[in-house]
Amino acid sequence: MDSFLRVLLLEDYNTRLVVIGTVCLGIAAGAVGSLLLLRRRALIGDVISHATLPGVGIAFLVMIAMGGTGRWSVGLLLGALAAGLLAAGLVMLIRRTTLLRDDAAMALVMSTTFGLGIVLLSIIQDLPTGNQAGLESIIYGKTASMVRGDAIGIGIAAVIVIIICACLYKEFRLLCFDEHFAGSQGWPTTLLDVVLLLLGAAVTVIGLQAVGLILVLAFLIIPAAAARYWTDQLRLMMFIASGIGAASAWMGVTISAMVPRMPAGAIIVLVAAAFFLLSLLFGRCRGLLVSFRLSLALRVRIHRQHLLRAIWECRETQSPVQLEQLLARRSWSPLQVQRLIARSARRGELQIHSDQTVELTPAGEEAAARVVRNHRLWELFLIRHADIAPSHVDRAADEIEHVLGVELVGELESILAQDETVPSSPHVLGTGGGN
Amino acid sequence: MTSQRPGATDRSEHDDRAPLSIHDMTVAYDRKPVLWDVDLDIPEGQLVCIVGPNGAGKSTLLKACLGLLPCVSGDVRFWGRPIQRQRVAYVPQRESVDWDFPVSALDVVAMGTYRKLGWLRPVGRRQRTQALEALERVGLTEFASRQISQLSGGQQQRVFLARALVQNADLYLMDEPFASVDASTEEAIMDVLRELRQNGRTVVCIHHDLQTVRESFDWVVMLNMRVVAAGPVDEVFTMENLRRTYGGRLTLLDQAATALGQATRSLQGS
Numbered sequence: 001m002d003s004f005l006r007v008l009l010l011e012d013y014n015t016r017l018v019v020i021g022t023v024c025l026g027i028a029a030g031a032v033g034s035l036l037l038l039r040r041r042a043l044i045g046d047v048i049s050h051a052t053l054p055g056v057g058i059a060f061l062v063m064i065a066m067g068g069t070g071r072w073s074v075g076l077l078l079g080a081l082a083a084g085l086l087a088a089g090l091v092m093l094i095r096r097t098t099l100l101r102d103d104a105a106m107a108l109v110m111s112t113t114f115g116l117g118i119v120l121l122s123i124i125q126d127l128p129t130g131n132q133a134g135l136e137s138i139i140y141g142k143t144a145s146m147v148r149g150d151a152i153g154i155g156i157a158a159v160i161v162i163i164i165c166a167c168l169y170k171e172f173r174l175l176c177f178d179e180h181f182a183g184s185q186g187w188p189t190t191l192l193d194v195v196l197l198l199l200g201a202a203v204t205v206i207g208l209q210a211v212g213l214i215l216v217l218a219f220l221i222i223p224a225a226a227a228r229y230w231t232d233q234l235r236l237m238m239f240i241a242s243g244i245g246a247a248s249a250w251m252g253v254t255i256s257a258m259v260p261r262m263p264a265g266a267i268i269v270l271v272a273a274a275f276f277l278l279s280l281l282f283g284r285c286r287g288l289l290v291s292f293r294l295s296l297a298l299r300v301r302i303h304r305q306h307l308l309r310a311i312w313e314c315r316e317t318q319s320p321v322q323l324e325q326l327l328a329r330r331s332w333s334p335l336q337v338q339r340l341i342a343r344s345a346r347r348g349e350l351q352i353h354s355d356q357t358v359e360l361t362p363a364g365e366e367a368a369a370r371v372v373r374n375h376r377l378w379e380l381f382l383i384r385h386a387d388i389a390p391s392h393v394d395r396a397a398d399e400i401e402h403v404l405g406v407e408l409v410g411e412l413e414s415i416l417a418q419d420e421t422v423p424s425s426p427h428v429l430g431t432g433g434g435n
Numbered sequence: 436m437t438s439q440r441p442g443a444t445d446r447s448e449h450d451d452r453a454p455l456s457i458h459d460m461t462v463a464y465d466r467k468p469v470l471w472d473v474d475l476d477i478p479e480g481q482l483v484c485i486v487g488p489n490g491a492g493k494s495t496l497l498k499a500c501l502g503l504l505p506c507v508s509g510d511v512r513f514w515g516r517p518i519q520r521q522r523v524a525y526v527p528q529r530e531s532v533d534w535d536f537p538v539s540a541l542d543v544v545a546m547g548t549y550r551k552l553g554w555l556r557p558v559g560r561r562q563r564t565q566a567l568e569a570l571e572r573v574g575l576t577e578f579a580s581r582q583i584s585q586l587s588g589g590q591q592q593r594v595f596l597a598r599a600l601v602q603n604a605d606l607y608l609m610d611e612p613f614a615s616v617d618a619s620t621e622e623a624i625m626d627v628l629r630e631l632r633q634n635g636r637t638v639v640c641i642h643h644d645l646q647t648v649r650e651s652f653d654w655v656v657m658l659n660m661r662v663v664a665a666g667p668v669d670e671v672f673t674m675e676n677l678r679r680t681y682g683g684r685l686t687l688l689d690q691a692a693t694a695l696g697q698a699t700r701s702l703q704g705s
Contacts, residue, residue, distance in 0.1 A: 231537065
């Protein structure tokens with residue numbers, strides 16, 4: 001417990017470094033990941049990350065050939081960045097010039113570059129200059145052995161990425177939403193795409209040291225995907241994704257520092273996945289719980305409207321209304337009707353008499369009149385003007401005038417004027433609806 | 436110009452006052468030409484519609500004019516000059532974007548102000564006011580803060596229209612603004628287009644409903660990989676040209692409707 005607190009509160013110098021570095025990375029990854037996800041370029045991060053392996057290998061060999069040790073990490077990362085961008089460019093080239101689709105082009109480039117990287121690694125291993133110089137660590141990340149320079153480098157790169165995202169927010173939003181419109185306004189869409197790709201590549205490459213090349217994609221995409229469940233605004237989505245990225249990084253590093261030989265990268269990704277699961281379930285905007293509650297509410301609403309309408313229509317022949325009459329009107333079970341009636345009675349819309357009959361209260365009268373009027377007008381409209389998409393019609397919630405316009409409704413009403421079963425508009429209900 | 440002349444023509448034959456003038460444009464996808472030698476002058480201050488069967492290259496024509504697609508050959512002029520983007524507004528097809536995107540209706544309309552804003556400057560109060568005014572013109576004020584997926588198809592189309600209105604352009608290029616909208620939206624959009632014409636703006640729409648061409652538009656371009664006919668609706672929107680444009684693909688229903696329209700017109704004329 002003591003060690004846990006020590007780690008969590010950043011008392012340990014090395015942990016503090018690692019935490020600050022990876023948290024910066026998490027923030028940058030959340031922001032860039034949101035944009036990549038919305039641009040439908042999520043998998044391009046995977047292409048970039050796999051291509052970094054041969055990039056690092058080649059950079060290592062070049063540095064050896066130039067007489068260095070090959071362990072200069074800035075050089076290795078620049079090699080990774082160049083290779084990643086090259087691979088992303090290659091995917092776009094394949095897509096434009098051949099008939100291959102996106103997924104095929106990406107799979108092709110990704111596996112080929114990774115294969116090349118593994119070959120290069122084994123060549124390097126056989127070199128007289130010795131071991132792989134820790135090159136393998138970029139596959140799985142090397143959080144635990146991160147040194148001060150690495151952490152500062154990650155931090156600076158992440159801050160630059162975040163600043164660019166903030167400055168070009170408007171431009172990226174336009175590009176991701178509607179690239180043709182952006183092009184028609186004269187924005188250089190290809191250049192913006194390249195900049196976005198460059199940001200993705202930068203996050204990927206600096207993420208290599210923290211989570212490794214296989215898991216870095218998850219760091220880009222999972223927080224962004226989770227954030228979408230909480231908001232319908234791009235700006236907020238980017239903030240939330242950054243927050244989730246940062247929190248995953250912090251918790252991941254902390255947990256891995258406590259348990260010996262536990263790789264931080266994997267823990268970070270698992271923590272992010274846990275955040276995703278929580279968002280999927282409890283997300284305020286489109287989480288499963290909210291959707292479930294909404295569909296439940298819809299069912300309740302529909303049943304209430306059916307009940308009110310049934311009572312209204314039964315009452316046209318006889319009042320007060322018998323329960324059997326209601327049962328006959330819809331495919332309700334006796335128990336269901338009892339429950340529906342009880343619920344509406346609690347709402348003050350109807351009154352239950354001791355002889356098993358029900359009667360609408362004045363409030364219920366008004367509500368029923370509105371429901372019946374809307375339903376009948378919509379039915380008439382759908383019969384006469386069937387050119388509206390029926391799925392866009394919410395017969396009860398939308399006041400019919402809002403959707404159809406006052407003139408059309410007036411026309412419909414005049415058609416229905418002969419038919420006295422349609423209650424008049426709710427605005428004149430006091431005189432027209434009740435009797 | 437009422438019909439397509441064969442072979443190459445001279446650039447100088449084009450009218451420099453035309454908001455849009457296309458000279459011998461050929462566009463190809465993957466070695467397959469979609470548009471052949473399109474030669475066209477769109478007159479100022481008119482409601483123009485482009486009709487033609489699916490795959491006739493209607494959307495391609497608009498995109499190529501805006502430089503969104505490369506032309507194999509040809510030349511596009513706006514008022515006799517290369518494209519002046521501040522004077523041209525584009526309404527893409529509604530299906531071309533992801534309506535699940537996390538933005539509100541107001542955000543989308545405000546995108547129309549981005550060009551004037553320029554690089555790096557964020558959307559401010561002035562841009563938001565302009566966007567709200569445009570939303571009001573298409574009757575969507577109360578939907579301003581709705582996420583765009585919560586709008587119906589017709590409302591989404593009106594949001595796109597509002598985004599073009601915000602640009603306060605002189606030439607509007609619209610790709611199927613009436614696709615799958617309901618009757619009242621169609622009327623609302625038509626009202627806005629007529630208002631634009633009244634203010635001397637030019638509107639070019641890709642249109643599918645042959646039955647409304649006569650009542651709604653002044654000028655028509657009949658396109659099927661090449662310009663079959665272009666000119667005032669009264670002159671060129673004839674059964675014969677329709678047959679030449681659509682070949683066997685003109686449905687019986689369309690034929691009947693067009694024939695009916697012509698019959699009524701000749702009755703009124705006599």
